[in-house]
Amino acid sequence: MNRLSRKVCLITGAASGIGAAMARAFAAEDATVIISDINAAKGEATAASLGGKGFFLSHDVTDEAQWQSVMAAIAEHHGGLDVLVNNAGIIGTEGGADHDPEHTSLDEWHRVMRINLDSVFLGCKHAITAMRATGRGGSIINMSSRSGLVGVPKTSAYAASKAAIRNHSKSVALYCAQENLGIRCNSLYPASIRTPMWESMIDSREDEQAMIDAMPLHRFGRPEEVAAVAILLASDEATYITGSEFNIDGGILAGTSTSPK
Template sequence: MDGSLKGKVALVTGAGRGIGRAIAVELARQGTSAVAVADLDETAVEETADLVRAEGAKAEAVGCDLRVRDDIEAMVTRCAERFGGLDVLVNNAGVIDTAFTTGHDHGVGSLPEEVWDAVYEVNLKAVWLTTRFAAPYLRRSTRGPAIVNAASVSGLVGFPNCPAYGVTKAGVIHLTKVTAVDLAPVRCNCFCPGVIDTQLTQEYFAAAEDREAMARELVAPQLVDRLGRPEEVARLVCFLASDSAAFITGAAYVVDGGALAWRGVKG
């Protein structure tokens, strides 16, 4: 599959597992010459780097706490210096409210302030900071520079008990648009996954009183009757990062099995 990503240097955050890992591997598979992969879990991101190398691309594993400004700046600098620039930035990292609190009531009226702050710092502020530090390198790129951000269908419609997640993902959608305006001709788009089979989704299910009921509830509105797969999202991300999407910027793409295409729920 030639989009083309050949010869480009990419940085993917949240690449330790799930969608981020799938994106990094797919970038390598489609011809990206080098992929820097970053995650808080250094062991997991080293595993991702090995998978990238197995696909024929160079890789650099970076441990990074996206709640720490200096870590973010060092991550971007390390990538650009290691590979001589940066052409593609994928802001994929994300966390959900339930990762930072126990119990089953995480609604607007009860979510602890520190949980709101933690989700905001990773899901939205870190996206802005990473973009800010990457901007000088992307502007110097002559190989079709592009940014792809991870939003969510939760940024388009409301879901219960994850207010910080939904609000920050809505923020990512708008940040994508203003980034496309401010950094043009660097392109910036975002993807909005539905229910994808990742660790984040499994953690959300685990926080529910009835895990199986929650899973059924989330999949029921979909026209495709299953969880999405990380590699299905990865292929969309690679398209948006590639030269095939050269006329696309400031857009949000939904990959949700048809959940937002109608107002129904399957029995």
């Protein structure tokens, strides 16, 4: 389809999961794809799987100096940035402890905020500067979550970080419009997408079936279904879409948890 021809796209946290699916989908649309991650082995393997379209950069998204280095490398080797997907993130409870509002430590709260929220702030900040320099405009896509739209008692830090991404995306969109930069910023809200992150939250086959039964479409989403929306927002087909939100949740947020009969 070549919908992303001549576009240089940076996807953070793209060594696996939704990020890797986006990298594959973007490359299939003829984009140059920069995969950034702290997992060098997986990141390099994912980039290699894209052939000449994929490149890997080691990148801690909480470190501003590394953001500056990544943007400098993209400018030097690829002529500038056209698309940023702020995808890197954690739930924070991977070790097994809940993050409820009463017992979460301040250190745990800050860790989730650094990785999920500070990284988006830094990514937007440096992407705007990089895109301004090329004069080509661009697209910033921030990964929020269904959890950023509703309360989640046992992953409260994650939910708060994703809610903040929702609002910051709108601020970025309005700022870029006011500056007449031709840079758009939108946010995605996936829910129940079958990835390694979700696997850690499924305790048993019965638990999995209960989740499926509660979903209006009665199945988990696929990472490729999130990537499809990201392609639209990255492409020149979406040049009048900015400050918008896209739920990719199989209908979960459309009503109550009771399935239609």
